[in-house]
Amino acid sequence: MTKKSAEELVAASGAWWDTSIIDIHPGEIAIRGYPIEQLIGRFRFPEMIWLMLRGELPARAQADLLEAALVAGVDHGPHAPSIAIARMAVTCGLPVNGAMASAINVLDDVHGGAGQQCMQLYREIDAEAGPGGDLVRAAQTVLARRREGGEKMVPGFGHRFHPVDPRTAPLFELVAKAVAAGAVTGRYAGIGHAVEQALGTAKKRHIPMNIDGITAVIFSELGFEPELGRGLFVLSRAVGILSHAWEQKQRGGRIMGPMPREIPYRYSGAARRNVPPPGVEPDVPSPARSER
Amino acid sequence: MTKKSAEELVAASGAWWDTSIIDIHPGEIAIRGYPIEQLIGRFRFPEMIWLMLRGELPARAQADLLEAALVAGVDHGPHAPSIAIARMAVTCGLPVNGAMASAINVLDDVHGGAGQQCMQLYREIDAEAGPGGDLVRAAQTVLARRREGGEKMVPGFGHRFHPVDPRTAPLFELVAKAVAAGAVTGRYAGIGHAVEQALGTAKKRHIPMNIDGITAVIFSELGFEPELGRGLFVLSRAVGILSHAWEQKQRGGRIMGPMPREIPYRYSGAARRNVPPPGVEPDVPSPARSER
Amino acid sequence: MTKKSAEELVAASGAWWDTSIIDIHPGEIAIRGYPIEQLIGRFRFPEMIWLMLRGELPARAQADLLEAALVAGVDHGPHAPSIAIARMAVTCGLPVNGAMASAINVLDDVHGGAGQQCMQLYREIDAEAGPGGDLVRAAQTVLARRREGGEKMVPGFGHRFHPVDPRTAPLFELVAKAVAAGAVTGRYAGIGHAVEQALGTAKKRHIPMNIDGITAVIFSELGFEPELGRGLFVLSRAVGILSHAWEQKQRGGRIMGPMPREIPYRYSGAARRNVPPPGVEPDVPSPARSER
């Protein structure tokens, strides 16, 4: 590596933290080029979220659709690990930021990734169908391919709790309105319906679209990348996480575990035993026998 | 502890996770008593945030004020540790939820607690003044008391970067409008101004209210508890954290540290030395001399 | 601020990340001045922990005592929130590092801070007694003062689960041995016993020292600062957190909440209600009536 001059190093340092999102100078803040004082009071929170993530302001109808999806996903109660963790965390002494961190962290591939995975599924079907292709057939092809690849679950469809997710229909209506208004094309709504139809045929029963499936429709219609589907869900669920952390904080409680101590957990390990006498090594499988 | 019956234990388990926020049954979700399908598409995201945190829906003008504060605080650029951490985190392999967790976690007392502390300051002045008391005098009394108590900083006032925070004036205007419309009383706006005046007199120069000070005014006017001031800030800043994590993710980078490797960090520790020869114990201060 | 030259800025960047812990150059790593290759294979993990935290190598007997404390605190089972969180986290898709992060985070003031608080208590008694003062009397004075100050719990003493903590006696024996060998002074062992005696007199029953109380004795005898008491506990408990995360990972499970879904949580909120009709604002308390 050739030695850089001090000027080059300072420039490299600045470039290391290059961003196109925000420009700050003393007394001046611009978001995506817009002075912050022009945004405050004029634009709504979902519009600001859009501007930050996408670089441009959305149309009003697009922001409305995004907002509805954000409203729909805020909470799923204490059986959701993220919510339970937030409540336990404050009883361990954490302030709300810390409780939110421990909780948001678990919105990972399984707990928070279904929407993102569903967006990827929709894209695959979009590509499979191509322009003008039959969406149901494309959905069938893609689902069959995934089943053969060993995938057992279709992200965004079915629910282990709700026979029908009460959030799906009202969100779908809003998508239909946005299509009618020309705000979105309806391509992904069509794909979502196609998946539902393909699944019904394959499984011989109706497997309804859940909240992840319909928000994946919305975020796809609005042109978000799949990983941002997860990100937007985190912004939405953060509200529920904060609310439960706060409710628990007001109620008190110290070091609250997952259930009352009176209910013993089950121990299924080795029976009580003594350590080997001093000087005697524990009995260890010889390395020739793989310990794998 | 008396032995409980199985029925009592099951009830205790349910009570362990008692909440007044959300009621869920198969096919049914109600937030604070409202069926979710009545909320979706009708209410805005800030209204949902309010409902979740407070238990009731806000007036439109209250939601507007809350929304403006949420819009104002989304980002403060890569010099903010939370933003830098989010960007570094994705280069270590974390998905956006994980990057957000590591970043939101550091919005603690110092980085994210100024708004909360400022709300506590306002409350103290509110109590000091009592109904009808002079706010500037109360502010002076409280600030003097705190200075005597060793506090050097007044949360919510002054900024190490912005001579004047460009977000303060537009937010103050919105508070004034809300006061005029009868949506809030203006009590905390008055207290905020009183602090500014008291500080100017004490320090012989203008120490302007910053973003924490004005959002503390807004959250206090809206009746939020101080800890929720921090929580609302986290919801707002989560947007910037996600946006920077996403921008960095698109750009790539692997294991990005705080500066280019070409810039060496300074080592100020012990000079190079050898461990003691085998069998020789390191030279350890005798315990009689305190190691504290 | 005067403008710095590029050279000064590069130096400032390096100084920003100044450390006395580790010096790294291509092909060379030195910890506290010692070449890493001299440490590997020669020194034990607790000795390395000590060197990293304290800057010097410990005597063998000191390392032994530290090691025993690290061994004693690794786990407290699934009723501990940190352990439960680790297990839930992996069922949400997190790898072990992420599960450990969410779990370690909650080892905060209440769940993980008792040892640290107990070390501070011991120091206060140490200062109160002064050299040659009566420790039991000093303990009584300090405890009385704290009770008057509103503190209800004595950190490190009593246990809501164990009548006698099985870890205390063997650790105390090791302290006694170390005192006999001249490795530590025994000052804090004496203070710990004094607290036990003072508590017994005050409460008219034996309130035994728990794991936090005895590890606080050990860490204090070894000259660690109170906050490191918490840090060392985190290093120890990290082992249990990892072990439970790993056990859960092997068993599978998806989005595991705190209890089986068949056990409903209790809802104690507003009764089912309808949102106000379109165009009608929700009924909001007038701002004149404080919402606090």
Next chain:
Amino acid sequence: MTKKSAEELVAASGAWWDTSIIDIHPGEIAIRGYPIEQLIGRFRFPEMIWLMLRGELPARAQADLLEAALVAGVDHGPHAPSIAIARMAVTCGLPVNGAMASAINVLDDVHGGAGQQCMQLYREIDAEAGPGGDLVRAAQTVLARRREGGEKMVPGFGHRFHPVDPRTAPLFELVAKAVAAGAVTGRYAGIGHAVEQALGTAKKRHIPMNIDGITAVIFSELGFEPELGRGLFVLSRAVGILSHAWEQKQRGGRIMGPMPREIPYRYSGAARRNVPPPGVEPDVPSPARSER
């Protein structure tokens, strides 16, 4: 779902948190069947780590090897994102547990997963060679297959900083000793060497094994699963993370970003612009043109 009785629900609750690691009763703690009081003072911290993770106590020579690997990986200085994050975190107000959480979280696939990935590589070569097969040829086959599959990096080999990693040779010597003593078979040491040889031939230059490569050898020799390779690395690096958090805490600093504020970050976004006039919608790409 058939309704369960209260007794069945309580049992299901206990089973939900089933573990084979720890059994706790009032006054009694057993780890993997061993009473905790028999473990304290008798067994070393690495032996406890092994017992917790594996279910059985290791042979002394196995524990020695594990210990050397734990010692070797504690720190890589402030250029490592995990270390930088820990230091920044404490200046935001976090206690050490919180700083450790934010930092450990980023030991993810890229920053902390190389050892795990290297263990998987070794296993693939082990399977490819089969009993008695030529290891170098197997390594060549596997590496070629991975290159064809698009993988550009070989986890555990090469270092962007160290021409030769000073930790590799002393650790390799300890493996050799353990092989000589019959504590491990040497299979994975052989595989590690084979990879080095295969890489040297393919790349026409020596690409040395780094710390991830040699610890992967050790953990594999000791029979750990790949994901535990990552977990053990986290336990080791946690020491450096704590040490840097603590050093920074003692030095103070408030809201420390990645570089001094005097060095501006580079802004590369939209030029300064005005929001559209009131009542005018932003210019949004029509949905017909994909926004993807």
